[in-house]
Amino acid sequence: MDTSYPREERPPAKRGPPPGPRDHLVWAIFNTLYMNFCCLGFVALAFAIKARDRKVSGDVEAARHFSSKARCYNALATAGSVLLPLLLGALIVTGVIHLSKLAQESVGFFTYQFSGSDDEDQ
Numbered sequence: 001m002d003t004s005y006p007r008e009e010r011p012p013a014k015r016g017p018p019p020g021p022r023d024h025l026v027w028a029i030f031n032t033l034y035m036n037f038c039c040l041g042f043v044a045l046a047f048a049i050k051a052r053d054r055k056v057s058g059d060v061e062a063a064r065h066f067s068s069k070a071r072c073y074n075a076l077a078t079a080g081s082v083l084l085p086l087l088l089g090a091l092i093v094t095g096v097i098h099l100s101k102l103a104q105e106s107v108g109f110f111t112y113q114f115s116g117s118d119d120e121d122q
Contacts, residue, residue, distance in 0.1 A: 020060055021067040023051040028073045035081030044073035 015104035028048040031041030 018071075020055040021062070021064040023047070023048050023053065023055060023067055023070075024070045025052060026073055028070055030076040030083070031074055035077060037077050037080040037084065040073050040077035040080065044070050044077055047073060 025048040028041065028045040031044045033041075035041060047066045047070035051063045051070055054060075054063035054066060094120070
């Protein structure tokens with residue numbers, strides 16, 4: 001005896017990316033507001049808005065072109081905003097290490113002891 005519920009056979013709903021290219025608008029807004037390196041985030045935002053406008057109007061090729069440019073500028077803005085502070089921090093750390101070694105080596109110069117007999121005072 002089969003006690004299973006009768007089920008309708010229908011394919012599962014497909015959940016995929018929206019039709020057309022991605023516009024990378026959220027990434028561009030984030031780069032513009034928080035990590036705006038050399039205004040690359042603003043340029044990425046302009047291309048992302050152009051890509052969204054072209055996608056809404058139905059021009060898929062132009063939307064794909066502007067989306068590619070927005071992605072490129074977003075990647076450059078993110079990389080520049082992450083790598084430059086890391087590079088600056090590394091330069092500061094190496095500078096401090098170098099100066100501390102230089103100070104340790106030149107301690108003898110700064111701790112010159114004067115002898116008790118000064119010939120110039122006589």
